[in-house]
Amino acid sequence: MVAKKFIEVLGAEMVFDTRKGRFHALRNINLTVAQGEFVTLIGHSGCGKSTLLNLLAGLTRATAGALICAGREIDGPSPERGVVFQNHSLLPWLSCFDNVYLAVERVFGAREDRDQLRERTANALAMVGLTAAAGKRPYEISGGMKQRVGIARALSMEPKVLLMDEPFGALDALTRAHLQDELLRIVAQTGSTVVMVTHDVDEAVLLSDRIVMMTNGPAATIGEIAEVRLPRPRDRVALAHDPLYMEYRKQVLEFLYHRQAVPAKAAA
Template structure:
């Protein structure tokens, strides 16, 4: 597979009142086209910091990040971000929230009819066509997150970055959106990097799970290959031996190796 993102000897430090705080050190990772990678670890291990570095929202103190052959020097339309908070503009309809992103990326290349068609297709892809004219305040949290995902996919990014996109949702809504995301990723062949605290979510969605050590000065502790056929069905996986193995490996890392070190 062709590498889309290369993270080379990356470190991230912050200056604080108490001195220099090292959040990440010696991060080396390659993310291939069409791959789904989850970042998992205890709170404060730098998962979101690493995602922000890939997004270009912050720049590394050490090392370099390369996307599609170019060094990441700031945000770009080839890297779309879905945050835990849907980040929809409350004064715009669901359609207009998605259209805003589409227009910024494709506005100088395509006419309004094509922009609107692209927007509508993205909304339909997440099964939200019935709510296109509604405002964010008129729909549920799960629906808002669907629109946020539609907006990201409508921009046709090279890579989709997701920071605990389902973390604020109840269990049933989260499961429904995970299944929705599996369908969308299957259709688009998207490359995805996702921050999660949920072991089951990481195994269900990922090709690889990157496990970070405890912070400060966190780094990659282990990388788990998830050898499960796609598309995946959560009911079938519940009794699958490979699913159980992957889940146990992550739990062992998080709750035995890392907890023991912290103690």
């Protein structure tokens, strides 16, 4: 792993003003992510995982603290930080191809001709197995396929940072496994830095260099960080019998369902 510091979250706080008063979502978040590192955020619902991802994407601004990427403060969205949301977020009047092409044109349009842009788009769709669906509109394809178009759109921009909010949650098990493997291959090839939200413990251990475990909200913070020292490339079948893999899995489950279960019941 490359040790160069790339993302810094320095004392970040997030407070929302709601009809019921002020809601303290995140408290004193301090995190660094190395260039080329794959980090997952995991925790119970309502622990601020997606809120933290939105701060990194520049979609919202922290109430206090600072977030830095590549030496510059994050003050808004950027194509250098590609985002894959929980829902597909596709434009319904455009085809799958055109939804991806729109992003490709925005990033590469000033220096590449139309044929090159179309080739990039086609390659991104092929990467997620949607070449045959390129001409279809979102209402003509399944929910899982829509999400795959969203993944293709983000990957097509070749971002330095890939921010993913449960991108595989809507997919069937086989497609999910395939795209996890494809994501590992792509990240190894591009050297992208990845921060990904997940609820899936096995997914976190399979993909991550580090797993950031969030405490229960409100005022959620980082409770524990597990370093996953499994060699790459990773084979999911071999890992199923790896004692170290099982140890990391146990560590995360212990945090989520023992250490965090007590305050959750108390709050209820």
